[in-house]
Amino acid sequence: MRFVDEFRDADKAHALAAKIAALCAPGREYKFMEVCGGHTHTIYKHGLEDYLPEAVTLVHGPGCPVCVIPMGRVDDAMHLAANPDVIMTSFGDMMRVPGSHGSFFDAKAAGTDIRMVYSPLDSLKIARQNPDKQVVFMAIGFETTAPSTAMTMLRAAAEGLANFSVFCNHVTIIPAIKAILDSPDLRLDGFIGPGHVSTVIGCRPYEFIASDYRKPVVVAGFEPLDILQSIYQLMLQLAEGRSAVENQYARVVPWDGNVVALKVIGQTMELRPYFEWRGLGFISHSALRVRDDFASMDAERLFSVPGVRVADPKACQCGEVLKGVLKPWECKVFGTACTPETPIGTCMVSPEGACAAYYNYGRMNRDRVPEAVRAGRP
Amino acid sequence: MTAAGPGAEPAQPGPGWIADALREHGHDHGHAERPEHPDGRQRLPVTGREQQVLDRIDRARRRPPRVREERITMSHGAGGKATQTLIEAVFLDAFRNPLLEPLEDAAELRFPVAAGDGAGPRLALTTDSYVVSPLFFPGGNIGDLAVNGTVNDLSVSGATPAYLTAGFILEEGFPVADLMRVVDSMRAAAAAAGVCVVTGDTKVVQRGKADGCYINTAGVGLIARDVTLGVANAKPGDAIIVSGPIGDHGITIMLARGELGIEADVRSDTAPLNGLVAELLRAVPAVRAMRDATRGGVATILNEIARAADVGVMVSEDDIPVRPEVRGASELLGIDPMYVACEGRLVAVVPGESADAALAALRAHPLGAESAVIGEVVAEQPGIVRLKTAFGGTRIVDLLVGDPLPRIC
Numbered sequence: 001m002r003f004v005d006e007f008r009d010a011d012k013a014h015a016l017a018a019k020i021a022a023l024c025a026p027g028r029e030y031k032f033m034e035v036c037g038g039h040t041h042t043i044y045k046h047g048l049e050d051y052l053p054e055a056v057t058l059v060h061g062p063g064c065p066v067c068v069i070p071m072g073r074v075d076d077a078m079h080l081a082a083n084p085d086v087i088m089t090s091f092g093d094m095m096r097v098p099g100s101h102g103s104f105f106d107a108k109a110a111g112t113d114i115r116m117v118y119s120p121l122d123s124l125k126i127a128r129q130n131p132d133k134q135v136v137f138m139a140i141g142f143e144t145t146a147p148s149t150a151m152t153m154l155r156a157a158a159e160g161l162a163n164f165s166v167f168c169n170h171v172t173i174i175p176a177i178k179a180i181l182d183s184p185d186l187r188l189d190g191f192i193g194p195g196h197v198s199t200v201i202g203c204r205p206y207e208f209i210a211s212d213y214r215k216p217v218v219v220a221g222f223e224p225l226d227i228l229q230s231i232y233q234l235m236l237q238l239a240e241g242r243s244a245v246e247n248q249y250a251r252v253v254p255w256d257g258n259v260v261a262l263k264v265i266g267q268t269m270e271l272r273p274y275f276e277w278r279g280l281g282f283i284s285h286s287a288l289r290v291r292d293d294f295a296s297m298d299a300e301r302l303f304s305v306p307g308v309r310v311a312d313p314k315a316c317q318c319g320e321v322l323k324g325v326l327k328p329w330e331c332k333v334f335g336t337a338c339t340p341e342t343p344i345g346t347c348m349v350s351p352e353g354a355c356a357a358y359y360n361y362g363r364m365n366r367d368r369v370p371e372a373v374r375a376g377r378p
Numbered sequence: 379m380t381a382a383g384p385g386a387e388p389a390q391p392g393p394g395w396i397a398d399a400l401r402e403h404g405h406d407h408g409h410a411e412r413p414e415h416p417d418g419r420q421r422l423p424v425t426g427r428e429q430q431v432l433d434r435i436d437r438a439r440r441r442p443p444r445v446r447e448e449r450i451t452m453s454h455g456a457g458g459k460a461t462q463t464l465i466e467a468v469f470l471d472a473f474r475n476p477l478l479e480p481l482e483d484a485a486e487l488r489f490p491v492a493a494g495d496g497a498g499p500r501l502a503l504t505t506d507s508y509v510v511s512p513l514f515f516p517g518g519n520i521g522d523l524a525v526n527g528t529v530n531d532l533s534v535s536g537a538t539p540a541y542l543t544a545g546f547i548l549e550e551g552f553p554v555a556d557l558m559r560v561v562d563s564m565r566a567a568a569a570a571a572g573v574c575v576v577t578g579d580t581k582v583v584q585r586g587k588a589d590g591c592y593i594n595t596a597g598v599g600l601i602a603r604d605v606t607l608g609v610a611n612a613k614p615g616d617a618i619i620v621s622g623p624i625g626d627h628g629i630t631i632m633l634a635r636g637e638l639g640i641e642a643d644v645r646s647d648t649a650p651l652n653g654l655v656a657e658l659l660r661a662v663p664a665v666r667a668m669r670d671a672t673r674g675g676v677a678t679i680l681n682e683i684a685r686a687a688d689v690g691v692m693v694s695e696d697d698i699p700v701r702p703e704v705r706g707a708s709e710l711l712g713i714d715p716m717y718v719a720c721e722g723r724l725v726a727v728v729p730g731e732s733a734d735a736a737l738a739a740l741r742a743h744p745l746g747a748e749s750a751v752i753g754e755v756v757a758e759q760p761g762i763v764r765l766k767t768a769f770g771g772t773r774i775v776d777l778l779v780g781d782p783l784p785r786i787c
Contacts, residue, residue, distance in 0.1 A: 047771020
């Protein structure tokens with residue numbers, strides 16, 4: 001299949017594996033964080049770790065939209081959905097996320113009107129068909145999905161649709177990366193930058209990582225060769241003693257981002273003073289809320305939400321996994337009490353979550369290709 | 379997902395459950411030596427601790443399943459993990475008997491011969507309900523699906539399908555013309571498969587209490603004297619064959635709903651497999667097992683093999699036939715064709731030395747022209763299905779969890 005198979009070519013992968021192995025300094029260990037959950041998914045789905053030398057470890061980052069939603073927000077969403085005048089719409093990923101009293105799927109089975117949509121625009125269709133109901137879209141995601149929420153709000157405003165609103169949980173990636181860089185319990189050698197977020201924000205926002213923290217960043221695409229090449233670029237920077245922001249995904253990511261997308265986000269949403277992230281706690285200016293001009297589309301203002309902070313289940317170590325401090329299998333309940341069919345934490349729910357990726361694809365003894373085995377040997 | 383109702387202890391599945399897991403976490407034990415791998419690849423040094431976790435998960439997965447939900451959700455019908463749990467924890471638990479227990483596509487009934495001590499005839503019995511939406515789709519409709527599905531369940535059990543029943547649940551207001559079309563397709567499908575519909579039932583429910591038309595069919599067939607099939611028979615060294623491109627039916631149905639805004643030239647693969655199976659059994663009487671890859675797709679069957687026979691399964695992504703249209707749509711939708719339903723494809727396990735003969739026999743039949751060996755049964759990592767990806771890596775192929783796309787058959 002064109003535009004896909006080129007990026008999954010095993011011969012090229014072997015060649016890259018040899019180049020990566022050649023850059024391994026004897027005795028040195030390399031830890032790179034792939035910030036984005038989409039990358040985590042690709043890494044496990046294609047078995048990319050088979051190509052990496054033992055000295056190179058990938059640490060899974062917080063860039064999984066579903067994973068970072070704290071339980072309190074899920075409960076708030078459930079509270080909104082339980083209102084008989086409300087039809088809740090949500091992306092499929094969110095449907096299985098456990099709140100204090102079950103997930104959207106459970107609520108749906110019990111009769112709550114929650115509908116899965118593929119695009120926020122589908123919510124407008126539902127709103128038009130149900131003029132006597134308030135249709136609330138559960139907006140989640142980083143800068144990747146925020147523009148589509150913004151466009152939907154603008155469309156609703158243009159149509160004069162009075163029964164559509166947004167429960168806004170959009171978050172921004174840079175403050176989360178900064179929180180991880182400032183976290184004392186993790187040493188990283190570089191970052192595989194989030195490709196889809198960068199199509200919107202561009203590459204400039206990462207420059208502080210290279211200049212202030214002296215860590216290389218390579219913005220990467222989502223096919224396995226993209227990621228392997230990015231790892232090579234990171235290794236090369238380290239070998240040459242450089243730290244810069246590089247754009248491996250230039251076929252999609254413009255250096256300055258998508259100005260139109262940024263503009264519509266700015267038109268409809270503004271930064272919250274602070275927002276709670278699962279596992280990372282409260283991070284200032286790390287999330288978006290609906291602007292005053294669009295107050296009539298802000299579900300948090302139209303309805304009262306409890307807004308209660310709910311602690312994660314005691315056994316859940318999603319926080320440590322999201323920060324990359326724990327590998328998924330190091331969590332105490334991983335794979336026994338917490339499985340994809342009965343998840344306790346969010347990381348086990350989303351296909352982009354590190355725990356789900358490891359459980360579904362990586363839970364086995366694996367082999368390493370010969371090129372990678374030779375790494376670090378004279 | 380939790381058993382906690384309103385007002386109950388929030389947030390977690392039963393506390394005993396977590397405590398169990400935590401207790402096991404602390405439980406130390408050794409693990410088997412892992413052999414060196416051929417072709418220059420080297421086993422990653424799985425740390426003792428990671429191996430412990432893998433073993434612990436393995437034990438957790440072998441525990442008797444329990445339905446934790448308070449209500450039925452769509453996942454219970456999706457053919458994946460939740461369906462399996464429901465069947466084992468509710469139905470098997472209630473009806474347990476030696477005929478049901480193997481959970482094969484059909485039950486095998488043995489009848490003693492009245493006089494003499496020779497073995498009597500062996501019958502295969504199966505039933506299936508059809509609730510597909512939309513009722514009509516490219517390549518077929520609920521009618522031929524209902525006949526072919528039951529014919530196929532009998533065929534892959536090694537039986538020659540003979541007689542079918544047909545039960546209809548019709549919604550008030552359903553157009554008679556549509557019913558005629560459905561029934562006419564059933565007639566044609568039955569004729570093509572050489573079976574007769576010999577008894578039936580009709581119920582009509584009020585508008586809104588059903589979705590147009592649901593059909594249930596049951597079927598019986600005669601099993602040849604020398605055939606013994608069952609996924610538990612799989613042995614290391616066996617080859618795994620699929621009888622053609624996978625996922626056509628499921629993708630056709632998803633696109634036919636028109637909700638996704640994707641158009642592609644795909645048709646359901648619904649077809650009766652009895653002719654194909656007869657050819658295969660004639661060429662290779664030693665076939666170990668067959669399954670038709672319906673809900674849950676090929677991945678689910680591979681997992682059933684790994685689990686029932688306590689063997690490992692290794693398949694190669696490059697060898698699995700998938701039409702470009704199906705692959706493209708799957709990529710766009712973020713789904714894996716391995717989990718997408720087929721309605722006219724079988725997965726066969728045959729002894730390794732018979733793989734070529736089996737493949738030749740299948741390919742000689744029009745419905746098996748694109749058959750392929752997709753992998754093998756291995757001794758390593760029992761219970762686990764591994765896939766060598768086209769990219770050259772390795773990953774697990776697990777049972778599907780929480781399929782959000784319901785009603786494909």
